[in-house]
């Protein structure tokens with residue numbers, strides 16, 4: 001299924017906020033049809049990097065191609081082939097889910113079938129509900145549905161399962177895998193290492209604006225184990241959380 005064609009290519013990306021270097025010359029590729037995770041501590045530069053790829057934020061320097069389109073020259077063409085989660089503020093309170101999807105479809109100038117889109121994220125029973133009446137997991141599922149309106153080649157999910165209960169998280173994992181299996185590349189950030197381990201084909205660890213490791217979860221774990229690392233009283237000798245802490249030297253939930 002994976003072909004290792006780079007659908008996103010980032011070369012020497014730098015982002016400075018005044019004198020502060022938030023992203024320090026990172027390079028990586030996201031392959032077509034994979035689920036690619038950007039992991040790392042708060043403030044590492046993940047959201048900044050994603051928003052630059054999404055053409056929503058200016059970079060300081062570097063080259064970025066999305067499906068061979070250059071963010072400097074083809075930003076509007078890139079916007080047409082990517083799906084980005086809207087902020088909740090964009091969900092007009094008086095409209096129900098069906099009306100919101102019709103509105104967004106209109107903004108993208110595409111014909112959509114709201115009932116079909118809601119069924120994709122298992123919200124068919126909420127067609128007439130308002131966004132504010134949804135549970136946290138339902139809100140996330142609706143937000144993911146909105147990323148699919150323009151049948152994008154790549155979707156970006158920034159911490160999609162934060163605050164969800166374990167079951168809702170697993171439901172969302174199934175949904176994300178299904179979206180990938182239907183041919184969409186997924187770029188995701190998460191602070192949950194079990195999630196990254198379950199979901200991501202490859203992950204990049206970002207620390208202080210640099211990529212300090214990039215590989216499949218399996219390889220990262222195996223490398224850590226091969227280096228002599230051993231967990232106390234655990235059946236498996238290490239997990240991806242161990243890789244993370246070993247790389248960054250701090251607990252991954254710390255601020």
Ligand SMILES: Nc1ncnc2c1ncn2[C@@H]1O[C@H](COP(=O)(O)OP(=O)(O)OP(=O)(O)O)[C@@H](O)[C@H]1O
Nearest residue numbers: 017020022040041042043044045046047048049206
């Ligand atoms: N608009 C801005 N102006 C100045 N500094 C900013 C701006 N946006 C982000 N930063 C800084 O850049 C750094 C990277 O922020 P970013 O939001 O990309 O991190 P992150 O890895 O997504 O973090 P988190 O896991 O907390 O979401 C942080 O130190 C942040 O304070």
